[in-house]
Amino acid sequence: MTVSLKVTILVDNHAGPGLATEHGLAFWIETGSTNILFDTGQGTALGPNAAALGIDLAAAHLVVLSHGHYDHTGGLPLVLGKAAQARVHCHPGVFASRFSIRDGAARAIGLPAPAQAALEALPRLRLAQETTGVRWSEHLGLTGGVPRRAAFEDTGGPFFLDEGGRQPDPIDDDQSLWARTRHGLVVITGCCHSGLLNTLERVRAVAGADRIHAVIGGFHLSAASEHRMAKTIEGLRAHDPAQLIPCHCTGDAAVTALQAALGDRVRPGAAGQVYEW
Ligand SMILES: [Fe+2]
Numbered sequence: 001m002t003v004s005l006k007v008t009i010l011v012d013n014h015a016g017p018g019l020a021t022e023h024g025l026a027f028w029i030e031t032g033s034t035n036i037l038f039d040t041g042q043g044t045a046l047g048p049n050a051a052a053l054g055i056d057l058a059a060a061h062l063v064v065l066s067h068g069h070y071d072h073t074g075g076l077p078l079v080l081g082k083a084a085q086a087r088v089h090c091h092p093g094v095f096a097s098r099f100s101i102r103d104g105a106a107r108a109i110g111l112p113a114p115a116q117a118a119l120e121a122l123p124r125l126r127l128a129q130e131t132t133g134v135r136w137s138e139h140l141g142l143t144g145g146v147p148r149r150a151a152f153e154d155t156g157g158p159f160f161l162d163e164g165g166r167q168p169d170p171i172d173d174d175q176s177l178w179a180r181t182r183h184g185l186v187v188i189t190g191c192c193h194s195g196l197l198n199t200l201e202r203v204r205a206v207a208g209a210d211r212i213h214a215v216i217g218g219f220h221l222s223a224a225s226e227h228r229m230a231k232t233i234e235g236l237r238a239h240d241p242a243q244l245i246p247c248h249c250t251g252d253a254a255v256t257a258l259q260a261a262l263g264d265r266v267r268p269g270a271a272g273q274v275y276e277w
């Protein structure tokens with residue numbers, strides 16, 4: 001038995017005609033019996049794009065947060081206001097204060113205050129905080145925190161837990177969704193701060209070893225060194241996925257490098273695209 005999956009890119013840094021873009025990510029995932037909103041973008045594009053694509057956010061059964069960054073959590077008040085029964089799944093680490101520090105200037109990039117308030121207002125039964133993920137069925141689950149095995153994979157940016165830049169943020173809350181389809185495993189990532197190969201290893205460990213058929217989401221390789229890109233490509237060749245759909249924070253240079261190495265199977269995502277597995 002497997003699960004069938006329909007994934008619509010609701011929010012992305014790129015978009016098809018008539019749709020809003022922002023630096024953010026949200027996917028609408030339909031499994032037949034369950035509708036999942038995976039991430040919520042910053043909050044500005046989610047509502048208009050859902051309306052334009054005929055997606056009723058009120059029909060969400062589950063809301064998943066890939067991690068606590070603002071560009072994945074800002075739309076929480078909107079969706080939780082509409083989907084009165086939806087249950088939220090996240091790692092407890094999403095609540096951490098966190099910053100990006102560039103040229104000495106710290107910028108808060110954690111949960112925006114309205115998103116935090118929306119989570120805190122949920123009845124306890126509607127907020128599932130899991131460090132090791134969840135398995136909704138034999139064929140569908142979340143990775144939970146991803147062990148960091150590959151030395152060349154870092155979180156991908158100047159991320160800290162304090163404004164002074166003393167404590168690096170390991171982004172322990174980063175997780176991905178996996179589904180076993182008739183083609184093989186499909187992996188849906190947020191920013192993939194754990195590293196793409198670490199994430200794929202984790203998926204194979206929790207799902208039971210199986211072929212990775214497709215990976216869709218942010219790969220966060222915009223700051224990746226040549227060494228990391230080369231090792232990432234080598235690792236991807238070994239997994240041999242049929243489809244890679246880089247979105248959001250992957251980075252243009254990284255997309256070009258992936259396409260040069262892996263060819264046609266790499267097709268960048270944009271809001272409005274629909275995939276069925
Ligand atoms: Fe992101």
Ligand SMILES: [Fe+2]
Pocket residue numbers: 067069191193
């Ligand atoms: Fe992120």
